[in-house]
Every structure is written in structure tokens, then in C-alpha cells.
Amino acid sequence: MSQSCDISLRVNGETVRERVPVRLNLVDFLRNSLGLTGSHVGCEHGVCGACTMEVDGTMVRGCLMLAVQADGSDITTIEGFGEHQRAVDLQAAFKRNNALQCGFCTPGMMASALEYIEAGGVADRSAIREHLSGNYCRCTGYQSIVDAVVEVIGERAAK
């Protein structure tokens, strides 16, 4: 059995205060306690990237962080990216290129793609592939995801 702790954090712009078992990981907390089921769990050991989310400006694996470690943090999940306009163009490009099939990797994949794009990454296919190589996708074969990222980089540059 485990002890519990009070935490307070911001999630997608809302303040959240909860009491959580200290052993609870961040992605389980978001999914089960807050109902933010957009972040997915594919491996629970930091390999697949399905749980990728933004914590204090950095993309992290939600399964490798405990909820208590997120105390005081500012977190954005796919739900936040989705609704706060930050990834509208990326979402459109994913749809246009069919860069998702089952959609299970998509939240984490888009978070990693956004990280690359927002860091000023260039439209170099192998650099994009390299950056996304911590996100597993069983369905697409990755090419369409790379296409989507290339397109968004082009669109943002043209603005």
C-alpha cells in the first residue's frame, strides 16, 4: 500500500488540487483521476511515446513521472493542444495526410511533432524521422506523419 500526498498543478489552463497516492504515475493520474483520456498508455516504461505531454514547457513521458512530481507544474495534454489553437494546423495536416490510422499513437506523436516544429526544426525528412523516433506507431509506417510535419513547417514559414 502506498501513502498519499496533496498536489496542486495547472492542467490545460485549469487549476487542479487532488490527493494522490505517491506511487501513481502522471499519465494514470490524468487519465483516471481527471478523465483526460487523450494521453495514452502503450508501454508504461518510457519507450513507446504514447503518453507524451508537455510539462513546464518540455515534452515528457507521462508514464515516467509520478503525479506527485508534477506538483506545482503546468501541464498541457492533447486535449489542451486540441482546444487552445496551438496545434490546429498540425491536426489539419495529420488529417490531410492520413497521418493517423487507429489514432492511439497520435496524441503523443503530435506532441513530439509540435516540439520539433516549435523548436524551429527544419523540413528535413531524416531529421524529422530522427526526432520522432521515440514515438512508436504500428499503423502508419511513419511516412504520412513526416509528410504532415513537413507541410506544417512550410505553412508556418510562409506566414
Next chain:
Amino acid sequence: MTGPTHIFDQPNAYIGRSVERPDAQRLVQGRGQYVDDLQLPRMVHAAFVRSPYAHAKITDIDTRAAEQAPGIIAVFRGSDFEDYVTPYVGTLTHLQGLRSPPQMPLAVDAVRWQGEPVVMVVAQNRALAEDACALVEIEFEPLEAVCDAETALEPNTPIIHSAYDNNRAWERLVDAGDVDTEFNRGDVTVVDHVFYFARHTGVTLEARASVVEFNPSDNTLIYHYSGQAPHMMQAILSKILSLPEENIRIIARDVGGSFGIKIHLYGDDLATAVAARILNRPVKYVADRNESFVSDIHARDHRVKGRMAVTSDGKITALEIDDLTGIGPYSMYPRSSGIECNQVLNLTGAPYAIDNYRAKGTIVFQNKNMMCQYRAVGHPIAMAVADGLLESAAHEIGMDVVEIRRRNLFKDNSYPTSSAAGMKFDDLSHQQALEKLVEFMDYDSLRKDQEAARQRGVYRGIGLVSMVEVTNPSPMFYGIGGAPISAQDGATVRLDASGALHVSSSITEQGQGTNTIIAQVAAGVFGVNIDRVKVTTGDTATTPYGGGTWASRGAGIGGEAVLLAANALKEQVLDVAGTILQCARESLSIDNGVVIDAQTGAERISLGELGRLVYYRGNELPSDVSPELVATRHYRVTDFPFVFTNGAMAAHVEVDQDTGFVKILDFWAVEDCGRVINPKLVDEQIRGGVVQGIGGAFYEECVYSEDGQMLNASMADYLVPMAAEMPDIHIAHIETPTKTSVLGAKGAGEAGTGGAPAALLNAVNDALRPLNASIYQMPMTPQRILKALGAV
């Protein structure tokens, strides 16, 4: 079959257009609804204690400490389920002689693979359930494990099931023509190789997951299912749980990948349903990644001895294979574990006109996780063996690998025809596909580059495959063998009072774009804007009866049912419109949501107005008119056991002779899947499939120790294709519609996985050839390549 071809060239026909998937918006916004996302009132959570041994007797199970643990609702052992479960047997009568003992959801007296579920713990949450699992004490008496398929039938190997006299599950022999005479002719060149295909598994990113509700007040069970075949699940749960079929509802919302993994019945999922029934409350079980590796079905695991005889002018005169495969301790329920071996026998050499063919298949039991059908069942083995031998033979006789295919492929004008193994083919285009591939990849200049690279000490290889893919299966696949698996599918198309179309279909969506192509076909055939089509799939309570999505059957079979239903509804609507407008119905048509004059295109009445008139103001219609604004049609393939597709693929690789690493420089696929409903979706199916094929060829392997422990059961240790190593994949199409349907669509979902390994194997061997090395074992890991080079 010929039909109303006008449906394909209307302005809003949709068929043939890369329509974006309407349901993708939800998924990119994190609003998918996967099984694990479900939270139900009073829901409890299951975890399993699994066998640490590959083979052992269970001598004692002590659950007392677990039962006392915090938050525990119940602890079940196998014997606790005996009153609730009818044991099930994974055999099919048409695979004559296939045998397998009855199974139960949890092991009872003995465990037969590492990972077999033994005890189920149900608790307030998953973490508490796992805590209690650690308190369950099971005493095992370890037995010798049978792991190596090659020695499974030897007399001194222990027998896994005492009811049988040996570890053989099935065998089959195909013998056509006179193979021995041809091999002994003297004027032929014979090549022989032994091919090894490792076990690998599906690694769906969403693990298997079940939430099961049982309501004792009306004896109904709702199974929230992450899988491909809802009606099959309904039928088998009814049988096993002795509940009326109509009291079972299967609901599949979003499914995070399946590829054949989630189409079987697993003990832990079944136990979840039994627990829900016993506890009268919802129970959730989601496999963790380790559980997925040791309990999701594995695939492949074949050793094939193959030999081929060719004349000096490149004609294949005989082909012989001997396939041995290990399927774990049981044949999987309900599809059996016999289909893959059967497919290998049916499909090896199938693109080529070969008169003399002998194929032997042997399936053995072993103490490893169960093996069963996964994407492209049998195809990667069959294609790699035949085309591996073919390219080897080409080099022996000094002939180009394209030329030897030209001399042996079934001719495009030779259909209908049959292969030596008895497969019936029609509407294929092997020759055209090969020529298109050669042009598309610029084969000749690639060969020149290869030569130039060799001068520089860079070893590049080019490998091809000509292939067939089994799609659109008829009842000859499973139904004939007694499995409750429908080969027909249905669609209901309904016009509502606002003029929108509602389609429900028995095929299912796991990301292929099923719902999109249903909408495309319905909108195009009926004549509405696709935005006005709502599609329902994945619910036995609301969709017509059908098989679901597997064996590349969704578009071809389900799509045809939608076409027929939409066409029928159109006729019905035009009947009503004719009455309302007092004109001959033949003078009318429907376009973009409006009934129009077929000649002039002038608008006559909108579908919304027609719908309102029928539903709200029926008093305005003559009393002898009873409009039906709903139509249901079903479709099955009748003339053929399967509808084959064909394709040709090529790989270009570079082998680093110092490290054994292979870089895939390029990959091309030419596919003929008949009428293409949505080019983008088809291309992406092929790309995803090719990448799974690359996984099988270079990375993926379930590594077992000699005593049956899976050694790499985590995503850190089991390699899957990741973005950085994958090439861009170039795709071209040929469209030879199948005559078995109006729509003319064949499947495309498995081509990449079925064909890519063969092309890659050939490419690697082509690169290794000047180094006097070859490899016939997958995955082609750096270590194995170095071994082939004699470097380690």
C-alpha cells in the same frame, strides 16, 4: 458481375477520391474512445497471476493472503469458473485431423506456457489488484518444457497433452503433378534452402482491453470490445457462457490497432466476462505490455525446407516445400492455429504457373505462447520461400531476376485459372504489375548504380517479389469448418426526415478508414453529400449481422453490401418521389441531396422535403402508398473461395559488411486491389503493411530460452520499426476490378506485410552475393548477417 456503372462517374461519386476521414478530427483532438477510457459506475479492475514456468503441474494455490489485501473484491482460480464456462476447442472441421484439447480461461491443473493466466484478482483499482497478485502463492512442480518445434515429434520428447500419443497437432500434404521425376530430370538446375521465420507478435499500441458489464435483472451482458469481429464474439461468448446470443451485446468503439491480434478469444478476456457475471458489476481488464508479449498471439515461427527446379531457360518445373511450425500448447479459439500453415501450403509459388508442386505442412504443440493468425497470415512465409528460391535459381542459371519472373508468372490473359495447389484465380495482373514496377523503380539504372557502388566496395542489393494476397474470403475460410464466423456482411441505409443518410454496417473500424469508405460508397451511390452521411459500426445491437473486418474483407465485402443497400434505397426513394411528383420514377434521379429530373438535371424535390413529407405529412400521400425509406442488403462472395489480389514489390538495400547493419534505401510497391475506393487510405494501408513486413524481416523476434522463457517481453527489448530507420515507400496501382461484385474492390490491407519480407530477403542476398554469403533467416539481424559473412 456487372452493375450500375454510372455510380462510379457521377460528379459526387466519391468512389476513387481521397476523401479525408471524418472521424479523424476526434482522434487528433484526443477525443477517441478506447476501451481503457471507459469509466463505469461500480466498475472494478482485474489483474492476473501468470505462470512463470513454460510447463509445470499446479500442486497448490493459496489465495488467503490475497483475499485479505486492501481493496480486494474477489480472487478466482481456474476451478472457480468451471460452473460458468463450457470448455472450448480451437479446431475447424475442414482442417481435417487438426486436434487440440479443450481450454479454460485460467489454467486448472497444469500450466503449459510462461504467461498462461492462473489466478485472477479483482480489486477496487488495478494497482491494488496487482498488489494482491503478489500475495498469491502457487506451488508448481516444473516439468520439462517442449520448446523446439524441430524436436517436438522425437520419441524422447515429453508429450504435452497426455490424451495424445505425440505432440503433433496437424499435418497436410499437397501433391500435384510429378515432383520427383522433375527434380531428377538431369537437365534442370535445383536450388534448395532452409528458411527460418522467427516468432513475432502484433504489438498493437493499444493493448488488449475488455470492460464487461453484466446485468442480472435481465440476464444481459455488454462487452466493450477492442477488436475486429463483434458478431463472432457475441456467438462464442453465448456458447461458452451459456447465455442467449440476443442477451449479449458487443460494442467496439475506437480500437488502437488490431492486425489480427484482437480477433481471438483470450483466457484473460473471457475471465473478465465470467467475473462480471459472478460479481454482477462491470469489470475492466487491460493487458500491460509484458502481459501482451507473453499472451497476445504470436505469429510465424516456421521452418521451411524448400527446393525448386528450373530449366536452363528459366522455366520452373517443380517446387517442393516442407513447412514445420510450432503453435504453442493449444490451437487458438475460434479460428484455430492451423490457418497459417494451411496458407503457406496454398500460397507458396501461387503467382507462377507451376505444374509440379509438393507441399508438406506439420504443426506441433510446444510450451510457448500460442501462435495464430496475424496480419498477412502465411503470406510472408509463402512469398519469401517461393521468391527466395526463384531469385536464387535465377542466379544459378545466370538469368536476371525480372526475366525469370517474366517466364513463369501467370499470364494476364490466362484467367480464370488455378494454381497447382488448387487456388482459383481471376482478374489478376502479374505481368502488368511486374512491368510497372520495373519502370517505376527504374530497374535498369538501379542495376547500374549497384555495379558502380560495388566497385567502390559498397554492397547494395535489389530484391523483388511477385505476390498474391488472399482477400474477400467466402464461407470457405471459416464457416465451412464450423466456426461461428460470418463471411457475409450487411448494411442498412436509412434516410431520415432531414434528408441525411444513416448507414450501419457489420464491418468494423480499427483505423483503416472503414467508416470513411462506407460513407463514400453510400453517398456516391445514393447521391448525397458525404457530410450528410452518418456511419455506425462495431455494435451488435445496431448493425446488421456480419463478419467484421479481417482478411482484407472490409472494403470488398462490406463495401459491396453498402453499395447494394444504397442502390436499393435509391430505388425506393425514387418510387416515392415519382408518386409525390406524379411522374415516371424512371425520369428521376438523385444528386447531391435532391431528387432531380434525370434528363435536364432540374431540381424536383429535396430529400429533406421528401423525408418530412413521408414522416410528418403522410396524409398527403395516397393511402395505398407505403414508403420505405430504409433498405438492408447483405453480400457474400459466392463464385470463389477467396478473391485474390496481386502485386509486385521491390526493395533496395545497402549492407554494411563490417557491422551487419542493413539500410533500406528505397521500397516500391505496385498493387492491384481492384477498384480503389479511397486512394490515400489504400496507399497508407500498404505503407503501414510494408513497415510491419520490414519489422518481421529485420527486427521483430520473440526470443525464448531453451526452457521456454520469453527473454525480451518488453518494448525496450523487443525491436519494432521506428521512424528513423524506415524508408519512404513508393506506391503505384493497377486497377483490375473483381467480377465478383459491382464495386469491384478487393482487399489491400495485408499486401505490404505479406510481400515486403520476400523482397527484403532477396535484396539482402543480392547485396551479399559478391561476398559469397547468403541468409535465409528472419529477422535478418546484424548478428545473423555477420554470421552469414563468416565474420562472427
